[in-house]
């Protein structure tokens with residue numbers, strides 16, 4: 001497996017579309033014609049004018065001669081970086097560094113796959129799921145997507161579109177919102193995963209979200225005898241436990 005070298009590209013923001021709950025779908029086109037090769041699950045950094053870099057998972061699966069990239073970016077009014085970033089996106093030209101990250105699929109394992117995503121953690125999972133679904137040899141795939149409210153599932157129809165006898169979608173709302181008419185599962189995301197232990201034990205497990213969410217999920221799964229060596233996340237590399 002080849003790890004591709006990181007390079008810097010200047011890009012045009014071809015589309016900036018508000019989906020839901022402050023999450024935007026961003027489409028980038030590179031002035032160089034094609035994006036560098038990357039693996040499903042990797043991320044890029046958008047370099048701000050002051051040199052600071054913001055990381056975002058690449059939501060599109062890799063294809064040869066990639067002309068467009070999709071990102072899912074949450075606008076955070078409390079974050080200076082996020083405000084600077086959206087100013088740059090609205091102006092239409094940005095600089096990116098890619099590919100980054102060691103939590104990816106270079107090929108589809110001959111094992112069931114479990115993807116656990118909080119909020120925009122869905123972006124990384126979308127790339128790996130679409131890559132896996134294209135491979136006829138894939139085993140069962142489970143997506144656990146967690147959000148505080150049903151509106152947090154900012155692409156609600158896509159996992160339903162993926163559904164098949166081998167793709168299983170488990171949306172989980174963390175706040176009990178009877179008034180919102182949510183009839184699905186609610187509670188903590190890792191509790192839903194543990195409830196399904198018999199179904200998914202022995203799978204390769206990928207977790208995406210904040211470091212706090214990833215470590216809480218990892219600890220809960222390991223305490224229930226899921227094997228640590230089968231659990232993967234970028235967080236283990238960029239925010240190691242001291």
Ligand SMILES: Cc1cc2nc3c(=O)[nH]c(=O)nc-3n(C[C@H](O)[C@H](O)[C@H](O)COP(=O)(O)OP(=O)(O)OC[C@H]3O[C@@H](n4cnc5c(N)ncnc54)[C@H](O)[C@@H]3O)c2cc1C
Nearest residue numbers: 043054055056057072073074079081082120121123209210
């Ligand atoms: C490897 C990586 C991938 C990321 N991918 C995305 C993404 O696809 N979409 C997005 O909107 N933000 C993503 N983020 C967060 C994003 O980089 C920051 O929100 C942004 O840079 C603003 O910076 P900040 O320092 O103000 O926020 P930070 O304090 O760095 O983070 C703000 C928010 O981002 C969330 N966050 C942190 N890590 C991740 C992650 N891996 N995936 C998803 N959310 C995360 C946190 O829970 C928090 O709510 C990612 C971060 C990292 C490290």
